[in-house]
Amino acid sequence: MFERVIGLDIGGKRIGVAVSDPMGWTAQGVEMIQRTDDSRWLERLQQLIEEYEARTIVVGFPRNMDGTIGERGRACQSLAAELEERFSLPVQLWDERLSTAAVERTLIDADMSRRKRKKVVDQMAASWILQGYLDAQRRNNDG
Template identity: 75%
Template structure:
């Protein structure tokens, strides 16, 4: 069972994938997101390569739990992905994931330029790891 995690932004999509046991998440790539659907073709290649059976997408809620414009765009994107790939798509609360990753990278004294290259896939990994951990807690307890 492999799960792919996405941190979907307007310009880039961070991608992470779980190990075959579904225990750990690893950032693998950042896909540029243009106005066309070429990024979906790349996502399809990754889904096939890693034999993914479900997709987790970071769901940006407002701090009060409500769904704003970014959240609504994410819901629409999740439906588009679900239809194209015919796989389960789970929206996972991503509040503060990118902020947490940025803080971690700043604490590691990584330059702004380097952070820009890795923050999306690290955020995807953060989102996916949160989902995997929650799934394990639900089955262990």
């Protein structure tokens, strides 16, 4: 039995959230959480983890194009460690290079207005990240 995975696209102001289906085949964007200076956003994330019975968290890991880890990458590493400790769940970092750009391009190609794109790009980026992770897990388990 597969256990659900929750995927996060961490931004400075917003966090995109996606979850896997119960079989672990597809990722669906579920929400965009406003990132606050207090712990309210973590409380909302906990509610989503409980609601979807997620057993793993995948955090988008921004690397520089040459593969090195910059300031944003280090911040995500730190946050991943914090999430792992807070929720007592395994946290996987997943390379997110170009995920937001790819999602933006897709939405522009679909002729979506800038205002509408802003509302969905974070959770779509989280879906993109999580789908990449799920696909890799399936390949690793099949081979």
